[in-house]
Amino acid sequence: MPKDDLQVMRELMENHREGFALDRHFYTSEAVYDHDIKMFWNRNWIWVGHVSQVPEPGNYFLFDYGPESVIVVRDREGEVRAHLNVCRHRGSRVCLEKQGTARVFSCPYHAWTFGLDGKLRGGRAMGPDFDPSDYGLFPVQVQIFQGLIFICADENPPPLADSLDRLAPLSAPMGLENLKLAHEASYPVPANWKLALENYLECYHCAPSHQDYSRSHSLKDPADVEKYGADLRERSASIGLPVEELDLTGPNAQAPGSDVYWRRYPLFPGYQTGSKDGEPLAPPLGALSGHDGGATDLAIGTLNYFLIYADHLVGYRFVPRGLQETDIQIAWYVRGDAEEGRDYDKEVLTWLWHVTSLDDERIIRHNQEGVNSHRFAPGPLSEMEWSLPGFYRSYFNMI
Numbered sequence: 001m002p003k004d005d006l007q008v009m010r011e012l013m014e015n016h017r018e019g020f021a022l023d024r025h026f027y028t029s030e031a032v033y034d035h036d037i038k039m040f041w042n043r044n045w046i047w048v049g050h051v052s053q054v055p056e057p058g059n060y061f062l063f064d065y066g067p068e069s070v071i072v073v074r075d076r077e078g079e080v081r082a083h084l085n086v087c088r089h090r091g092s093r094v095c096l097e098k099q100g101t102a103r104v105f106s107c108p109y110h111a112w113t114f115g116l117d118g119k120l121r122g123g124r125a126m127g128p129d130f131d132p133s134d135y136g137l138f139p140v141q142v143q144i145f146q147g148l149i150f151i152c153a154d155e156n157p158p159p160l161a162d163s164l165d166r167l168a169p170l171s172a173p174m175g176l177e178n179l180k181l182a183h184e185a186s187y188p189v190p191a192n193w194k195l196a197l198e199n200y201l202e203c204y205h206c207a208p209s210h211q212d213y214s215r216s217h218s219l220k221d222p223a224d225v226e227k228y229g230a231d232l233r234e235r236s237a238s239i240g241l242p243v244e245e246l247d248l249t250g251p252n253a254q255a256p257g258s259d260v261y262w263r264r265y266p267l268f269p270g271y272q273t274g275s276k277d278g279e280p281l282a283p284p285l286g287a288l289s290g291h292d293g294g295a296t297d298l299a300i301g302t303l304n305y306f307l308i309y310a311d312h313l314v315g316y317r318f319v320p321r322g323l324q325e326t327d328i329q330i331a332w333y334v335r336g337d338a339e340e341g342r343d344y345d346k347e348v349l350t351w352l353w354h355v356t357s358l359d360d361e362r363i364i365r366h367n368q369e370g371v372n373s374h375r376f377a378p379g380p381l382s383e384m385e386w387s388l389p390g391f392y393r394s395y396f397n398m399i
């Protein structure tokens with residue numbers, strides 16, 4: 001009997017050579033893709049937005065990945081909750097609008113009606129034995145860290161609380177609970193979600209592929225990070241931001257999927273933030289008193305990445321839509337009281353990560369095209385791709 005795709009996947013995992021890329025099978029098999037959604041996406045924390053996007057009871061938005069759709073809503077008591085967007089009658093999507101304000105969610109098919117808390121209010125003509133309390137929307141777990149909303153479809157999500165407790169004092173000066181969404185964009189790329197995520201995780205490609213990014217960010221060369229890092233410490237301290245690292249990844253993580261990583265690195269001299277001309281883009285975040293010319297890499301879990309400058313936060317997700325269809329979703333946040341036109345210009349604010357994402361879309365697409373070739377075999381990773389083996393380990397651990 002021929003081996004099935006998941007057996008092949010398991011053998012490839014067992015025989016994986018440390019320090020090498022993954023076999024093409026991980027990016028080309030429908031069975032592996034379905035398995036990724038089930039074992040990795042459904043069981044990991046996914047960052048979906050910020051509490052400021054659902055300020056009032058009834059405000060909601062949808063977050064979709066793979067075949068799943070999740071309603072993120074603020075309920076009557078003011079709690080942020082999440083429910084699977086799947087009717088418990090015959091499975092229709094319950095909520096069709098991407099975002100809005102609702103008093104209840106009424107299924108468009110046969111009009112079963114659910115409260116903001118997910119409880120079924122009533123099913124039409126269901127007879128005397130029908131108990132609505134058996135048919136509430138499936139709950140999705142919610143975790144909020146300083147205003148950032150994470151969801152997990154599994155009943156037993158990876159434990160994050162301890163790691164987030166350790167992160168909290170480091171990010172406190174940035175006032176992340178007080179942010180405002182300035183812009184969101186989605187860059188569809190015809191590639192497997194892992195190729196998009198791996199591309200984000202390494203900066204080996206930054207020098208050849210990202211001219212604009214490379215002018216301002218030191219990461220493409222470890223020697224530059226070293227060289228400008230000492231200065232950054234002083235500048236950061238002077239605006240009220242202590243420079244400490246926190247690496248709770250890999251063996252330091254509490255459990256698979258509980259990784260947290262925090263590190264500030266220097267921009268090149270002349271750059272106060274991630275702007276085209278080096279000039280500030282928005283008022284400093286939180287309690288910061290100015291711009292330090294640094295950028296913080298923040299990872300929470302294995303799917304959620306943030307880059308925090310002194311005056312804005314950029315969040316990244318690499319959302320699977322199909323085996324070789326991924327949306328690179330990027331969201332830009334500024335301080336809660338910043339006003340467009342007065343305190344920031346949306347075009348100017350989003351310029352860097354817009355052009356950088358267009359570059360990424362192109363290189364990831366070509367990456368997938370090459371990986372689809374029957375002759376592709378994984379090559380060795382460079383030292384500058386140090387974060388990839390860690391991702392492969394987390395991935396193997398969970399699938």
Ligand code: FES
Pocket residue numbers: 087088089090091092107108109110111112
């Ligand atoms: S599928 Fe929702 S009411 Fe029938």
Ligand SMILES: [Fe+2]
Pocket residue numbers: 199200205206210356360
């Ligand atoms: Fe890139």
